[in-house]
Amino acid sequence: MGARDLRDARSCAERGVNGVMKAVRGWPLATLVLLMAAAVLLYRPLVQGAGSSHSYIFNAAWVLQFDEALRHGAFPPRWLPNAFNGMGAPSFYYYPPLAFYVAAAVRGVLGAGADHAHIIAWTAYVLTAASGLTMFAWLRGKAGDAWALAGALAYVFAPYHQIDYFVRGSLGETAAYAVIPFVMLALERTAATWRWIPGLAFGYAALITAHLVIAMLVSIGVISIFAGYLVLQAPAEKRLAVMARGAAGGLLGLTMAASYLGPAVLMDSWASLKWMWGDPAYDAYNWALLRPDLWPFRPFSEAMAWLGWGTGALGLAAILAVVGKAAPERRKDVVLWGAIVLAGLILYALPWVWRGPTGLLLGKAQFAYRLLLGMEFAAVTAVVLAASAGRWLRLLVLVALCLIPLKHGYDMNAEDIAMNLVGRGDHNGTISEQISKRYTPQEHLPAGVDITSPRFADLATMSGFADLPQAAPLDPGAKVVKSGTMPDGTVIVILDAPRPTWVVLRRFYFPTWRAYRVRDGQDPVLPTQAHGRERLLAFQAEAGAHTYRIRVERSALEKVCDAVSVLAILTGLALLCLSLMERLKKIRKAAI
Numbered sequence: 042m043g044a045r046d047l048r049d050a051r052s053c054a055e056r057g058v059n060g061v062m063k064a065v066r067g068w069p070l071a072t073l074v075l076l077m078a079a080a081v082l083l084y085r086p087l088v089q090g091a092g093s094s095h096s097y098i099f100n101a102a103w104v105l106q107f108d109e110a111l112r113h114g115a116f117p118p119r120w121l122p123n124a125f126n127g128m129g130a131p132s133f134y135y136y137p138p139l140a141f142y143v144a145a146a147v148r149g150v151l152g153a154g155a156d157h158a159h160i161i162a163w164t165a166y167v168l169t170a171a172s173g174l175t176m177f178a179w180l181r182g183k184a185g186d187a188w189a190l191a192g193a194l195a196y197v198f199a200p201y202h203q204i205d206y207f208v209r210g211s212l213g214e215t216a217a218y219a220v221i222p223f224v225m226l227a228l229e230r231t232a233a234t235w236r237w238i239p240g241l242a243f244g245y246a247a248l249i250t251a252h253l254v255i256a257m258l259v260s261i262g263v264i265s266i267f268a269g270y271l272v273l274q275a276p277a278e279k280r281l282a283v284m285a286r287g288a289a290g291g292l293l294g295l296t297m298a299a300s301y302l303g304p305a306v307l308m309d310s311w312a313s314l315k316w317m318w319g320d321p322a323y324d325a326y327n328w329a330l331l332r333p334d335l336w337p338f339r340p341f342s343e344a345m346a347w348l349g350w351g352t353g354a355l356g357l358a359a360i361l362a363v364v365g366k367a368a369p370e371r372r373k374d375v376v377l378w379g380a381i382v383l384a385g386l387i388l389y390a391l392p393w394v395w396r397g398p399t400g401l402l403l404g405k406a407q408f409a410y411r412l413l414l415g416m417e418f419a420a421v422t423a424v425v426l427a428a429s430a431g432r433w434l435r436l437l438v439l440v441a442l443c444l445i446p447l448k449h450g451y452d453m454n455a456e457d458i459a460m461n462l463v464g465r466g467d468h469n470g471t472i473s474e475q476i477s478k479r480y481t482p483q484e485h486l487p488a489g490v491d492i493t494s495p496r497f498a499d500l501a502t503m504s505g506f507a508d509l510p511q512a513a514p515l516d517p518g519a520k521v522v523k524s525g526t527m528p529d530g531t532v533i534v535i536l537d538a539p540r541p542t543w544v545v546l547r548r549f550y551f552p553t554w555r556a557y558r559v560r561d562g563q564d565p566v567l568p569t570q571a572h573g574r575e576r577l578l579a580f581q582a583e584a585g586a587h588t589y590r591i592r593v594e595r596s597a598l599e600k601v602c603d604a605v606s607v608l609a610i611l612t613g614l615a616l617l618c619l620s621l622m623e624r625l626k627k628i629r630k631a632a633i
Contacts, residue, residue: 067186074190075173078197083166083206085462090158091165092461094210098472101157102479103132104164107141108148113529117300117603120551120593122530126478126503128549129530129593130485131312134304139220139250140212143167157476158465165206171219173197179222180422183374184429192425196222199421200348200451201413207461208341208454214414216251221259221418224248225267231290232271232283236620238290239613245294246609250301254406255414261403262385263415270377296609303602311552316484317407326400328409329392340453345410347450349389351443352416356382358439359423362432371430378423385416471501478502487550487576494574506575509547514582516542522586531592540584543570546591548578553596556580559588 086092091100102124110118117138124130133141144164148155151163176196180189196202196218205214224244230237249256268287275283295302321327322337329335330349336342360379363372388394388403389412395403406412427436467473480501483492490497496505512524512534519538526532532546548554550571557564567589572579580591595603 067181071177071181071186071190071193072174075177075193075197076170078173078194079166079170082197082203083162083169086162087159087166090156090465091161091210092207092464093466093468093472094206094208094457094461096210096212097161097466098475098480099482100161100210100212101466101476102481103136103141104144104148104157104160105476106479107133107138108145108160110529111145115529119304119599120530120553121479121481122526122593124479124481124485125549126506127526128503128506128547129551130481130549131308131551131553132481132485134308135312135314135485137213137216137250137252137305138301139247140164140168140216143216144212158467161212164212165215168212168215168219169197169202169206172202172215172222175219175222175226176418176421179226180425184425188425188429191428192421195424196418196421199417200447201345201352201410201417203458204344204348204451204454205414207458211252213252214255214411217248217255217259217414218418220244220248220251221263221415224259224264225418227290228264228268228287229271231286232275235286236623238286238293239617239620241287241290242293242297242609242613242616245291246297249294249298253302253305254411257402258406258412259415262388262412263381263419266381266384267377293609293613296605297613298606299602299609300599300606303605304599307598308596311488312484313486313488313490314484318404323407324395325404325406325409326392326395329395330386330390330409332392335392342410344450344453345408345413347446347453348413349386349410349416351446351450352413352420353382353386353389354443354446355420355440356380356386356416356423358436358443359420359427362427362436362439363430371426375423375427375430378419378426381419382416382423385412385419388412389416475501487571489571490549490576491574496575506547511547512536512544514538514542514544515579516540519544519582529592531590534582534589534591535587536582536589537586538582538584542582543572543579544582544589545572546578546580548591550576550578551593553593553599554578554580554591555594556589556591558583559590564590 080087091097094100103121106121106123107118109123110121117133119131119133121130121132124132144160147163147167148160151159173193173196177189177193180192183189184192202218205211205218224241227237227241227244231241248259271287272280272283317323326332327335327337328342328345330346333346336346356379359375363375389409394400395406395409424436424440427433467476478501483500486492492500498505510521510524511526511532512521514521514536516538518540519536519542522535522537524532524534532548534544534546536544550569554569556567556569558567567583568581570579571577578591580589582589
């Protein structure tokens with residue numbers, strides 16, 4: 042090796058060391074600041090427990106039940122045996138689980154005695170702090186540490202980000218806030234090298250399992266536009282490779298999420314999910330900015346509209362700020378992210394996109410304002426890039442104007458936010474009782490159930506079913522000797538029947554229930570079906586004195602989807618190992 046080669050190697054090593062030192066200086070400060078910022082934002086909930094919100098009761102019931110299911114060996118948890126006052130519900134066949142895995146980890150740290158209000162609050166803290174850290178990682182390579190930290194703080198305190206937790210109580214969307222910046226970073230890096238394919242895959246899978254609707258909206262309104270931009274930015278001869286790497290990461294992420302995605306999409310006809318879109322108040326068309334005559338839930342819908350117009354204005358402000366002397370490359374990036382914000386605003390504004398052919402997918406969003414999540418991410422990115430380009434004086438005036446509608450929309454939620462901060466959400470006995478009965482949304486009732494039945498008079502506590510025995514044979518000559526429920530939700534029935542008979546359980550029917558007659562050797566499987574207007578679980582017992590075991594098991598579809606996810610995750614880990622090994626080789630070579 043010649044002297045010049047030695048100098049080049051030494052220079053490369055020094056650049057590597059300097060880069061590491063710069064990262065070390067940047068990350069500790071950013072981590073400390075963002076952890077403190079999240080603590081300031083959520084100080085009261087962390088001390089007193091999460092306050093009231095639109096989803097507080099459901100969050101409390103789900104946090105407790107998800108953790109219980111994990112502790113009793115259900116993995117992944119899908120059926121919640123204690124929901125609806127012990128009637129059961131398939132909530133996590135359909136509801137994204139990522140935030141509740143985080144909640145289970147939080148409960149493990151806080152201890153078994155932690156109550157649901159503090160688990161919810163600390164889960165929100167972890168996710169909120171994580172959103173700041175991922176935003177910092179996304180911005181620092183583009184704008185430098187100082188501007189990246191400013192952008193991360195703006196992202197943490199963004200209006201809809203706060204409303205999402207304090208007012209709506211959506212832990213799933215709060216988790217999506219944390220994942221989106223990482224997905225964009227991984228997508229950008231994947232365009233440059235195959236080594237980031239596993240990072241993109243894991244990030245996209247996390248986004249899907251954080252919130253499926255947000256994943257859909259962000260994929261359409263942000264990821265697709267950014268991916269197209271990255272392809273067009275690449276040299277012509279490399280565009281196919283860029284497309285292939287991005288597609289590989291996305292497809293691998295989809296297969297990683299198959300364990301959740303498959304049942305959520307392919308088993309939706311087994312529950313009453315149609316109620317999620319049947320009410321006009323949950324039709325995204327009626328939330329469009331250009332149809333104020335249809336807006337439901339006023340003044341909340343008005344507040345969301347102000348946030349929509351204000352966030353869109355931020356994207357436009359960033360574009361206007363870089364017109365003129367900004368560097369061409371920086372100007373191009375600002376225009377891209379400003380345009381993404383405006384594209385989101387257009388989708389939010391136009392009613393017709395939420396119906397017809399495009400509505401087959403977009404209509405599942407329920408609320409058009411959910412676009413705000415991706416819009417806020419893009420707006421913060423655009424503004425930070427414009428500011429770091431040296432146009433911050435012009436930008437300061439433009440952003441100040443944008444803050445007027447944003448503040449107005451936020452202030453319209455001030456009363457709900459104040460109510461959240463007053464104290465924990467169990468502020469009356471009714472709420473505490475509903476949580477104790479594990480109140481669950483009615484769309485998780487069995488498909489075809491008739492809620493006009495008198496037994497559904499009180500959906501919150503299901504008190505109409507309290508008088509039912511745990512097991513009731515239809516044959517009056519049959520006798521239930523004993524019945525009971527195991528901690529994992531398995532029902533045990535000892536029955537003495539003179540002839541075959543159907544036995545109705547005080548459980549809601551779901552096709553994954555399996556009934557067995559217990560005997561030496563392999564237990565035979567017995568038929569099950571839904572019974573009556575209430576769609577209760579019934580199984581066919583045999584003549585004689587027998588013990589029966591009835592439990593929820595994974596369907597063939599679930600097993601296939603779980604296997605696909607495991608294989609995809611192993612593939613991602615293998616690619617990650619290869620990537621790290623290659624990276625390590627380059628570092629060693631540079632140090633020689």
